[in-house]
Structures are given as structure tokens and as C-alpha cells.
Amino acid sequence: MPKKSLASKRANPLSPEWLESEVDSGAWRRGLNYFREGRAEVVEVIEGDNGHMVLLGSCRGSRGFTYEQEITILPSPSGPTLMGYCDCPVGYDCKHVVAVMLEWQRKMSGVSVDGHDAVDDWLGTLVGSNAETGASGQESLLYLLAPSQIDSMVLETQFVVARAGTDGSWNQGRHTVPTTLNNPQLRPAYLSAEDDEILSLIRASQSSQVFNSGYRLTGAVGFMALKRMIETGRCFLSSNRDQPLRYGPARNLRAQWQRVDDAFRFDLGVVEGGQLLDLDPPGYLDVDQGLVGPLDGDQKLERATLRALARAPAIPADRAPAVARTMALNRPDVPTPVAVERREIREQPVPVLKVDFDPRVPQMADARPSFAYDDQRVDPGGEAVLVRDDEAGLVRIHRDVGAEEAALKQLQTHGLVPLHGRHDQYIQPGWKQDIALRDAWFEWIDKQKPLLEQAGWQVELVEQQGVTLSQASGIHGEVEESTNDWFSLRFDLEFDGWVMPLLPLVSELLQHYRPGELPETLYLNAGQGHFVAVPSARIEPILATIIELFDRIEGDTLALPRPDVGRLNDLEGIPIQGATSLRKLAARLQDFSGLDAVKLPTTFKGELRDYQQHGVNWLQFLRGHGFGGILADDMGLGKTIQTLAHLAVEKRAGRMQHPCLIVAPTSLMSNWQREAARFTPRLDVLVLQGPERFERFDRIDQANLVLTTYPLLPRDRKVLLQKNWHYLILDEAQQIKNPKAQAAQVVRHLKAEHRLCLTGTPMENHLSELWAQFDFLMPGFLGDHQEFRRHYRTPIEQHGDGEKLERLNRRTAPFLLRRTKDLVAAELPPKTELLRSVALGEKQAMLYESVRLTMEKKVRQSIANRGLARSHIIVLEALLKLRQVCCDPRLLPAGTRGASQAGSAKFELLFDLLPELIDEGRRVLLFSQFTTMLGLIEKEVNKRSIDYTKLTGQTRKRDQAIERFRSGEVNLFLISLKAGGVGLNLTEADTVIHYDPWWNPAVEHQATDRAHRIGQDKPVFVYKLVAEGTVEERILALQERKQRLADQVYGKGKSADQPPIDEATVEALLAAV
Structure with a gap:
């Protein structure tokens, strides 16, 4: 039979011949047998680049073990190379690798490996098997x-x-x-x-x-x-x-002590005979029978223990008891030379918790659990069976590990956590300051310890010398009225028959706790190791006051300005003693429904409505108690007439020993003169306005009412500061919203016995404007500006803190009287607001988008480089230009590309609307923020031969311009929002047009109320012109947000859920159309 040629198949990894050439003959034969027995399996085949291949397989060995293989076939110019790794003891190119390769070749090629002659293969296997025991001559x-x-x-x-x-x-x-x-x-x-x-x-x-x-x-x-x-x-x-x-079969181990003379020796051997072998498991060698086998028996001793016992020295008989005791204690599994008395404990453990807590060093506090088995204490963890040396002998404790683990879990459900994950030491969870940690441990002892004891724990407190814990029995307050405009308030804590000042104790705690995060119980340090437990709810009524006025605590008392007497109303549930008149005043400030009606003098020539009479009653009440106030009625409800009636009462009562100074916008000078002449003709009025005012300074002391304007305050400050004033009244008092402005600083330094603010909008943009007016009226009432921002403005405007808003409302409500038209002037005719939207034309829209993209990039760069606070001017510039495009592109700076040809959709809308209104006989007030826009409208009005009058900041003859409209000479009044938005009484008008929206809704309301006010007898229609899809629509949304904040401060809303303008608002205003 011709020989098989390997040359043609050697390079083919799919051929058995190639595989046979890659491994030794023994591995090939045995692997072939394993393959035929079906022991091999291909798990995964991974094919790489350039013919590189990896096989993952498994193969069952001869003794039942399954080994895993990783076989790599690497291509090369001389033919592929096999690298077979296996986790069997051989390690590589073994029989297991061969079996897996043959299985893979079978699956891939479909050619039976039995292409070899079956008889030859069997003979080869038979002959090869003899090699394992050595064939003759091998x-x-x-x-x-x-x-x-x-x-x-x-x-x-x-x-x-x-x-x-x-x-x-x-x-x-x-x-x-x-x-x-x-x-x-x-x-x-x-x-x-x-x-x-x-x-x-x-x-x-x-x-x-x-x-x-x-x-x-x-x-x-x-x-x-x-x-x-x-x-x-x-x-x-x-x-x-x-x-x-x-x-051979297993034999029994002999391991015992024997006494030989006066000593004990350890006898270690094989019961059935044989020599002990140091194997694992231990074995024996029987030389006579030629056997090797394992040792077995009742005593299961580890190899290291057997070696140690084999080397045991002779133990003198007199030392045997002590040695046996030590052995039984440490190695209870090893036989002892003599018997040792043992006590077995098998019972349920009692969990014990030892709490080591000294409130003076709370950071050292911890709780250590253990378990009591009879009279033995066992720490968590360790062996399930413990042997201990006791005076009476050895104690063998059979622990219930399951019960111990269940008990340890209870510690975590009762507020403790293991330190570093260990269960032998527990602490309070989370990081805490010392005082917070101290209180946490006190609260644990007070609240959790009893619950843990009910669950079966014994809790042991390590006794601390001189430390006691008492429960508060009561808290009461005491008010003391000072001779000046301040009063003092103190609180006392009662416990165990003792009385201690409460403020110093609470003040210490508040340095470590954040408001609103107090624990359920406070533990006050009364000194000398004495601590008093006080439920937080019992002192909660005073905490807000203490937190807010922390810097005003003087020793045991709290110093408060007289207007803050209303805080006594917040101390519900705390008995207050002393200063009966102050306490009655506090109750009165809570409810003004029963104010005494003030009789008006005959010198007052007007007739007051009921709500106006109440306003005068309120003003007289505030004056009688030395308080200032803000009369904040809606525009048009008669703030001026109420003020004049109040001053007439002062004059008749003989209290007006000095003149009253009224500061108002320039536009309102003539209105004050006219109203005073009409309703209080007996009051001598002096107007300090214009260059001729210098000649009138010497007449100030003889006058009853002195009128001046905000711009003139800094100029005339030297004269005005020298005078004593009976009343200092600010009309449109929001003008002092910036406390750093010169006029705001002057009015704060004027010497006046009484102060009063008049405004229809005490807050236009943010709460600090309200603070500025109260700081003028009653300095310190709402704290300094920084305190006000911390306690009120930031929590309310940025975090929507409804509790702080409610608290601010309660404090300011007695001193802020605001009535709205819908509440007190139901006889007013209806006001209808109409929103007229118009889409920008194609060219105007393109110009808008071009300006928007340019300004958005500029604003983003500025905010990124300087932050929003320092980018204020850039933001306003961007919004200004976008608003100008919406109104009329001709408002943009000269030379702006495309502005002159863009056209104005809103301008066209106006002149579709305006001529029709005039033809209908409507009398129209047309407001705009831009005087230049009014100029463009004026030109078009002239072209259309529409009669009009105009009022801006440059108008010299204001009264003439106003009178032309009021007399009916003209039916159209063009007014700049700044010059004519306040103070004017134009009830002759029945139509208001806002050409361009402004994000302060109060400004628009003021302008509208020039027509919709007391005295109006016709329905009023308000038109708002808005460019669609532009910044003007975003301004309307912002108006709604500001109106919500204002309503909340005036008591209409429940929570301040929107912040003031921020980066998100700027982002929205500059968004694409």
C-alpha cells in the first residue's frame, strides 16, 4: 500500500495529517481516542485578519474533569503554525487540544478523520498503549x-x-x-x-x-x-x-496522648499499620504491602496540625493541666493530654448596646454592640463556636449567628450605621457639626433608645460625671417699652424649677443649624453639664424672629423698633407679659376694621368715598402711633385727595407746627397745586420750582405745604436739610427705589416728624424697591439692604419661598394700604383690553433676524467674558435695537443697512386703526416709550390733517398741551410714557393705544389709568400693538411674571414661583422668530 504523502496536506489546517505533524505521537493517539469517544466540543471560532484564527473549546478528561482550550492557528510562508493552550497540567499541545482540533476539522471539512485505515488505527492504538508501561526495548x-x-x-x-x-x-x-x-x-x-x-x-x-x-x-x-x-x-x-x-484503601488515623512515666507523649500513627505521610489529605505508606492511601477516621486534623503534633515534646505531668487548658481554649479540635472541665452554653443571645456619649465631646461618641450568652459577652463576628477560659473551667459558647445578624440590622433601622462597614462599632449617620452631632445623640437616646429596648436590646449608657438632661416645662416672653422708638423682648426657659434666658441658648444653636433644618427636638446647653430638651415646635414661633434679627440680640434681650411690634402677633402659643399698651397695639395692627372714624374739618372742601374715608382713618392711626406708611391705591382712586384730607385734619388739630414737604415728579406739580386749591384752599401752598424758587426759600417756614421735585432735591439739599418738617410725603415714591440715587439719599436725611409714601406701584421690578420705601419711612424696620436680600428677596424671588413671602406680607400689611378699582370703585365703567398683533413684512423680518443674530452673538460673548451682572448695558442695547425694529426700522441708528427700505407693519396697522377711531369721535391717548417714534407718528398725522397735541420731556408748556386735549380742542394726545405716564387726570379720553409694550406692567397700567380713573363715565378701550414672533411677545410674557410677583407681595398670590430677569430670560428674549 502506498505511503500517505503529507506534502500536499501539511499547509491545510483542516487536514488530520497537518495536525498530526504539529503534535507528538502520544498526544495524537490519545487525542484521537478522546475525539472518537465524543469528549471534545468547539465552543467558539474567532477569525482574524490574514488567516489568523482562534478556537475556543472544551474537553472532558479521563477523571471527569473538563478542561478548556484556546487554540491559535497562525499563517506563515512555510505553512500554518499551531499554538494550543489548555488548563490541564500539561498545559499546551496536549491530547485535549488534539481532540478539539479534530472535532473542528470534522465540522468544517465534512471528511471523516477515519480516512485512515481502521485496522491500522486500532493496531497503532493498541501498540501505542503499551508504551505507557514500557514496551520491550523502549x-x-x-x-x-x-x-x-x-x-x-x-x-x-x-x-x-x-x-x-x-x-x-x-x-x-x-x-x-x-x-x-x-x-x-x-x-x-x-x-x-x-x-x-x-x-x-x-x-x-x-x-x-x-x-x-x-x-x-x-x-x-x-x-x-x-x-x-x-x-x-x-x-x-x-x-x-x-x-x-x-x-490502597483509606486507613484510620491514630492521634492520642499516652502517659509514659511522669510525662505525656503524643502518639501519632496509622491504626492498621503503615507510615504517616505529610500530604493533603494526610496519607500513609505501607512498605510491606506496597500500598499508598489516604487517612480517615473520627478525628479530622489538618496537615499543619498533624505536623505540629508529630513534633510535640514530652509534657511533664505537673504541667499537663495548664497545657491542656491552653490547648482546649485555642484549639478545641485537638486532643488534650488530660481532660478539661467544659461548660456548654446553648441559648438565645440577648443583644446589648453600650453607648459611650459625652455631650461635651460628641465627636468621640459611639455605640458598641455585643451579645450576652448567659454570663458571657460576645462581640459581633468571629467563630460560630467560641471557647473561653473561665475560673470554673472552659466555657464553650454555641452562638446563634442568625439571631445576632438580625439584631444588628435593627440598629440601622433605629438610626445607627456601622463605622467603616464594621459591626463592632456604630455611629450617627452622615457628617455633622459638633452641636448637631450632640443633639443627634441626645435625640437618639430620647427617641430611639426606648424603641430599641422594646425590641429586646439592653442599652447601657456609660455614665458621664456631671451631665444631666432635663425636659423644658415652659417658655414665656416679656416685653419692655423703652423711652425712645424701640422696645425690648426677652424669652425665658423653665425647667426643673429653674428659669433661664432663652435667647443666648438658642443663639448658640442657630450658629450651627440652617433655618428650616432644625431637628424635632433641640437640646439647649444650660451650662455646667446641664442640657434641656425643648421640642422645636414650642420655640418655632420665635425662631424666625431670632434668625432674622440675630445681630440685634443684646445679652438676654432682643431690641426691636416700635413698628416691629406686629411681631408679637407671630408668637402664638407663647405667653407674653408686660407693656400692655404695646401688646394691644400689636393686636390692633392685625385688624384695621374697627378704626375710629376721623371727622374732617370744614376747611376741607371735598367729599370722600367710604374707602377714602377709611384711608384717612388709617393715616391718622399711623400718625398717632408714630408709624410711616405707604398709601398704594390703584392709580386714579384718589391718593392725593386722601392725603390733603389727612393734612387738613393735622392743621385743624394744631399739630402742624412745621410745614409739610411734598416731593413729586415734575409733571405733577401743577396737579398738586390745582388739587390743593380745590380741596384745601386754607392751606398755604409754596411751590419750589424753576429759577424763581431761590427767592421763595425765605417763605418756607410760613407755608403749610411745600412742593418740590425729585430732580431739585440734590440741588436744594442745603436749604431743605436745615428745616424741620411736620410731614415728608413722597408722591410716586417708587422714584426712590434706588437707595444710592442722590434724591433717595437726600430724603433719608431730611428731618420730619412723620413720613408718608404715595404710589400706585410700590414694587415695579423686584422686592428691593419695596424695601427702599420702607427704609425711608421707618429705617431698620426691614433690616439693612443686605439683611433684606438674605431673609426675603433671595428666598422669595429665586427660590419661591412661600413662607418667607407670607411673613413679609404680615410685617408690611399694617403699613401698606392698597385698594384696587375692582374692589372699591365698582361704579367705574368697564375697561376693555384689545391685543392687536401684526406680522412683520418680508424685508422687516429679514432686518429683524439680522439684528437679532448680531446682538445675540454680542450678548453671549459679553456674558461669557464678564457675566450677566456686568453685561447689563449690552443686554439693554440688544433689546433696544430689537424693539426699534419692531416699532419702525427708521428708529435704528443712521446708516443701518436696509432700515430705510424695510417698512413698518405696526406703523401701517396704527394708521389703519387711528383714522377710523378719530372719525368715530373717539378721544385717544397714544403712548410710546420712544419720543422719536412719536415724532414719526406726528409727521404722518400732519400729512393726514389730524389735529393733535403732544407731551414729552421736551414740552415746555405742559399745561397748555394738556388743556388742548381736556377742552376738546383736539381728539388725539401723543404722550411719551415717561413724561405723561403718571400724575395726569385725563378722564376725557375713552381710548388708550400702547404703541410698544414695556416689560414693566405697572408702567403701562399707570398710563392706562390716566383715562380709567375716578371721574370717568365712559367705557375705556385699551389697544396694545404687538409685532408677532418678536421680542415684543416675550415682553408680554415677562409682564405676566412681574405682575404675579407684585400680586403676591400685595397679598393676592400664594407663592413667588418665578425669579426676576436672569440668563434664561435673556435667552428667551433674544430667541429666533
Whole structure:
């Protein structure tokens, strides 16, 4: 039969011939058998680049183990190379690798590996199997064992290469030092796969990586290697090479103490005979029978323990009890030379918690659990059975680990956590400041300790010398009125028959707790180790006041300005003593429904409505108690007439010993003169306005009412500051909303017995405007500006703090009287608001988008570089230009590309609407923010021959312009919002047009109320012209937000849920159409 040629198939990894050429003959034969037995499986095939391939497989070994393989086939010019790794002891290119490769070749090629002649394959396998025990004339490796001369419990191995004779005997052979595992290239032919596995185990069991002539078989790996050696049939005792060693049945271990004369010796051996071997598990060697096997028996001793016992010295009889006690305590599994008295404890544990807490050093506090078994304490963790040395003998504690673990879980449900994850020490969860930690431990002892004890725990508190904890029995307050405009308030804490000032104790706590985050109970340090538990709810009524006025605490008392007497109303549930008149005043400030009606003097020539009479009553009440106030009625409800009636009462009562100074916008000078002449003709009025005012300074002391304007205050401050004023009245008081402005600073320094603010809009944009007016009226009432921002403005505007808003309303309500038209002027005719939207034309829309993109980029760069606060001017510039495009592109700076040809959709809308209104006989007020826009409208009005009058900041003859409209000479009044938005009474009008929206709704309302006010007898129609899809629509949305905030401050809303303008608002205003 011709020989098979490998040349044609060697390069093909799918051929069995190639595989056979890549491994040794033993691995090939055994692998082929494993393949035929179906032991191999291909798990995954990974194909890489350039023919690179990785096979993952598994193969069941001869002893039931399943090994895993990673086989790499690498392409090369000379043919593919096989690299097969396996987790069996051989490690690489083993029979398991061969079996997996054959299985893969079968699946891939469809060609049976049995393409070989079946008989030849069987004969080859049969003949090859004889090589494992050494065929006649073949060399094989023999394993010769002998007890170590150093340690008789250890077997040493030597290796002999020998040939088997025809009778099965072995020749003398030669000793060798195998190097296969160190250098696979030098692998001898006489080694089989089993030898490879055994040598790997032997090397793994050695302490050195260098082979010597003798190898120690110890431990678990030594046991495995010895068993494999015996299985080869080539393992002998050095003293008997005629009969190979056999694996015998398990024998019993003998481990006991025996007394010999006056000492105890440990007897360690094999009951059935044999020599003890230092293996894992321990084994025996029976030289006579040629057997090796494992040890068994009742006593299960570890290998290290057996070695230690084998070396046990003789123990004198007089020392045996002490030695036995030590052994039983530390190694209860080892037999002792003499019996030891033992007590067994088997019972349910009682959990015990030892709390070591000193409130003076709370950071050192901890809680340590243990478990009581009878009279024994056991710490968490450790062995399930503990042996302890007791006076009466040894105690053996059988622990219920499950019960202990369940008990430890209860600690966490009751507020404690293990320190560093360990269960022998527990602390309060989370980081806390010392005082917060102290209170947390006090609260735990007060609240959680009883619950834990109900759950079956014994809680032991480590006694702290001189530390006591009491419960508060009561809190009461005391008010004392000072001679000036201040009063003092103190609170006392009662406990155990003692009375202590409360403010110093609470003040200490508030330095460590954030408002709103107080624990349920406060533990106040009364000094000298005495602590008092006070429920937070009991002192909650005073906490807000203490927090807000923390800097005003003087020792045991709190100093408060007289207007703050209303705070007494917040102290519900706390008995207050002293200063009866102050307490009555506080109650009165809470309800003004029963104010005494003030009789008006005959010198007052007007007739007041009921709500106006109430306003005068309120003004007189405030004056009688030295309070200032803000009369904040809606525009047009008669704030001027109420003020004049109030001053007439002052004059008749003889209290007007000094003149009254009224500061108002320039546009309102003539209105004040006219109203005073009409309703209080007996009051001498002096107007300080214009250049001629200097000649009138010497008449100030003789006048009853002195009128001046905000712009003139800084100029005339020297004269005005020298005078004493009976009343200082600010009309349109929002003018002092900026406390740093010169006029605002002057009015704060004027000497006046009483102060009053008049405004229809006490707050236009933010709460600081309200603070500015109260700071003028009653300095310190709402704290300084920084305190006000911290306690009110920031929480309300930025965080929507409804509680702070309600508190601010309660404090300011007695001193702010606001009536709206819908509440007090039901007789007013209806007001109809009409929104007229218009889409920009194509060219105007393109111009708008061009300006928007340019300004958006500029604003973003400024905010990124400087922040929003320092980009205010840039933001306003961007919004201004966008609004100008919406109104009329001609408002843009000269030379703006495309502006003159863009056209104005809103301008066209106006002149579709306006001529029709005029033809209908409507009388129209037309407002705009831009005087230049009014100029463009004026030109078009002239072209259309429509009669009109105009009022701006440049108008010289204001009264003439106003009178032309009021007299009916003209039906159209062009008014700039700034010049004519306040103070004018134009009830002759029945139509209002807002050409361009402004984001402050109060400004628009004021302008509208020039027509819709007391005295109006016709329905009023309000038109708002808005460019669609532009910044003007966003302005309307912003108006709604500002109106909500204003309503909330005036008491209409419930919570401040929107902040003032911020980056998000700017983003929205500059958004694309």
C-alpha cells in the first residue's frame, strides 16, 4: 500500500495529517481516542485578519474533569503554525487540544478523520498503549520513592530512565534530571503525556524552580502527583523495584496522648499499620504491602496540625493541666493530654448596646454592640463556636449567628450605621457639626433608645460625671417699652424649677443649624453639664424672629423698633407679659376694621368715598402711633385727595407746627397745586420750582405745604436739610427705589416728624424697591439692604419661598394700604383690553433676524467674558435695537443697512386703526416709550390733517398741551410714557393705544389709568400693538411674571414661583422668530 504523502496536506489546517505533524505521537493517539469517544466540543471560532484564527473549546478528561482550550492557528510562508493552550497540567499541545482540533476539522471539512485505515488505527492504538508501561526495548521514566532522611513523613522522588524486558522487569537504567518543563525544545522521547502532567505537578509542589535529583511530595499537589505516578504502573519504592506501588484503601488515623512515666507523649500513627505521610489529605505508606492511601477516621486534623503534633515534646505531668487548658481554649479540635472541665452554653443571645456619649465631646461618641450568652459577652463576628477560659473551667459558647445578624440590622433601622462597614462599632449617620452631632445623640437616646429596648436590646449608657438632661416645662416672653422708638423682648426657659434666658441658648444653636433644618427636638446647653430638651415646635414661633434679627440680640434681650411690634402677633402659643399698651397695639395692627372714624374739618372742601374715608382713618392711626406708611391705591382712586384730607385734619388739630414737604415728579406739580386749591384752599401752598424758587426759600417756614421735585432735591439739599418738617410725603415714591440715587439719599436725611409714601406701584421690578420705601419711612424696620436680600428677596424671588413671602406680607400689611378699582370703585365703567398683533413684512423680518443674530452673538460673548451682572448695558442695547425694529426700522441708528427700505407693519396697522377711531369721535391717548417714534407718528398725522397735541420731556408748556386735549380742542394726545405716564387726570379720553409694550406692567397700567380713573363715565378701550414672533411677545410674557410677583407681595398670590430677569430670560428674549 502506498505511503500517505503529507506534502500536499501539511499547509491545510483542516487536514488530520497537518495536525498530526504539529503534535507528538502520544498526544495524537490519545487525542484521537478522546475525539472518537465524543469528549471534545468547539465552543467558539474567532477569525482574524490574514488567516489568523482562534478556537475556543472544551474537553472532558479521563477523571471527569473538563478542561478548556484556546487554540491559535497562525499563517506563515512555510505553512500554518499551531499554538494550543489548555488548563490541564500539561498545559499546551496536549491530547485535549488534539481532540478539539479534530472535532473542528470534522465540522468544517465534512471528511471523516477515519480516512485512515481502521485496522491500522486500532493496531497503532493498541501498540501505542503499551508504551505507557514500557514496551520491550523502549525507554520509559520510572518514579522511585523513599522517605526523606530529614523528615520521615515526607516522600522524596528520584527519576530513572529504564528499559522493560520481555518478562516485564526493568533494567537498572540511569538516573536523570528531567528538564522538559523548563525547555520544551529538549524534551526526551521517553516522556509520555502522563509524565508531562506528573512533572508539572511535581514542579508546582516544590519551593524552588530548579530541578534536583530528589523531589519532595507534600501537600495537596504532592498527593495528586503521587496518585498519578502510581496510576502509570512505573512507580516503585527505591528499596523494591520488583513490585510497583499500588493505591490502597483509606486507613484510620491514630492521634492520642499516652502517659509514659511522669510525662505525656503524643502518639501519632496509622491504626492498621503503615507510615504517616505529610500530604493533603494526610496519607500513609505501607512498605510491606506496597500500598499508598489516604487517612480517615473520627478525628479530622489538618496537615499543619498533624505536623505540629508529630513534633510535640514530652509534657511533664505537673504541667499537663495548664497545657491542656491552653490547648482546649485555642484549639478545641485537638486532643488534650488530660481532660478539661467544659461548660456548654446553648441559648438565645440577648443583644446589648453600650453607648459611650459625652455631650461635651460628641465627636468621640459611639455605640458598641455585643451579645450576652448567659454570663458571657460576645462581640459581633468571629467563630460560630467560641471557647473561653473561665475560673470554673472552659466555657464553650454555641452562638446563634442568625439571631445576632438580625439584631444588628435593627440598629440601622433605629438610626445607627456601622463605622467603616464594621459591626463592632456604630455611629450617627452622615457628617455633622459638633452641636448637631450632640443633639443627634441626645435625640437618639430620647427617641430611639426606648424603641430599641422594646425590641429586646439592653442599652447601657456609660455614665458621664456631671451631665444631666432635663425636659423644658415652659417658655414665656416679656416685653419692655423703652423711652425712645424701640422696645425690648426677652424669652425665658423653665425647667426643673429653674428659669433661664432663652435667647443666648438658642443663639448658640442657630450658629450651627440652617433655618428650616432644625431637628424635632433641640437640646439647649444650660451650662455646667446641664442640657434641656425643648421640642422645636414650642420655640418655632420665635425662631424666625431670632434668625432674622440675630445681630440685634443684646445679652438676654432682643431690641426691636416700635413698628416691629406686629411681631408679637407671630408668637402664638407663647405667653407674653408686660407693656400692655404695646401688646394691644400689636393686636390692633392685625385688624384695621374697627378704626375710629376721623371727622374732617370744614376747611376741607371735598367729599370722600367710604374707602377714602377709611384711608384717612388709617393715616391718622399711623400718625398717632408714630408709624410711616405707604398709601398704594390703584392709580386714579384718589391718593392725593386722601392725603390733603389727612393734612387738613393735622392743621385743624394744631399739630402742624412745621410745614409739610411734598416731593413729586415734575409733571405733577401743577396737579398738586390745582388739587390743593380745590380741596384745601386754607392751606398755604409754596411751590419750589424753576429759577424763581431761590427767592421763595425765605417763605418756607410760613407755608403749610411745600412742593418740590425729585430732580431739585440734590440741588436744594442745603436749604431743605436745615428745616424741620411736620410731614415728608413722597408722591410716586417708587422714584426712590434706588437707595444710592442722590434724591433717595437726600430724603433719608431730611428731618420730619412723620413720613408718608404715595404710589400706585410700590414694587415695579423686584422686592428691593419695596424695601427702599420702607427704609425711608421707618429705617431698620426691614433690616439693612443686605439683611433684606438674605431673609426675603433671595428666598422669595429665586427660590419661591412661600413662607418667607407670607411673613413679609404680615410685617408690611399694617403699613401698606392698597385698594384696587375692582374692589372699591365698582361704579367705574368697564375697561376693555384689545391685543392687536401684526406680522412683520418680508424685508422687516429679514432686518429683524439680522439684528437679532448680531446682538445675540454680542450678548453671549459679553456674558461669557464678564457675566450677566456686568453685561447689563449690552443686554439693554440688544433689546433696544430689537424693539426699534419692531416699532419702525427708521428708529435704528443712521446708516443701518436696509432700515430705510424695510417698512413698518405696526406703523401701517396704527394708521389703519387711528383714522377710523378719530372719525368715530373717539378721544385717544397714544403712548410710546420712544419720543422719536412719536415724532414719526406726528409727521404722518400732519400729512393726514389730524389735529393733535403732544407731551414729552421736551414740552415746555405742559399745561397748555394738556388743556388742548381736556377742552376738546383736539381728539388725539401723543404722550411719551415717561413724561405723561403718571400724575395726569385725563378722564376725557375713552381710548388708550400702547404703541410698544414695556416689560414693566405697572408702567403701562399707570398710563392706562390716566383715562380709567375716578371721574370717568365712559367705557375705556385699551389697544396694545404687538409685532408677532418678536421680542415684543416675550415682553408680554415677562409682564405676566412681574405682575404675579407684585400680586403676591400685595397679598393676592400664594407663592413667588418665578425669579426676576436672569440668563434664561435673556435667552428667551433674544430667541429666533
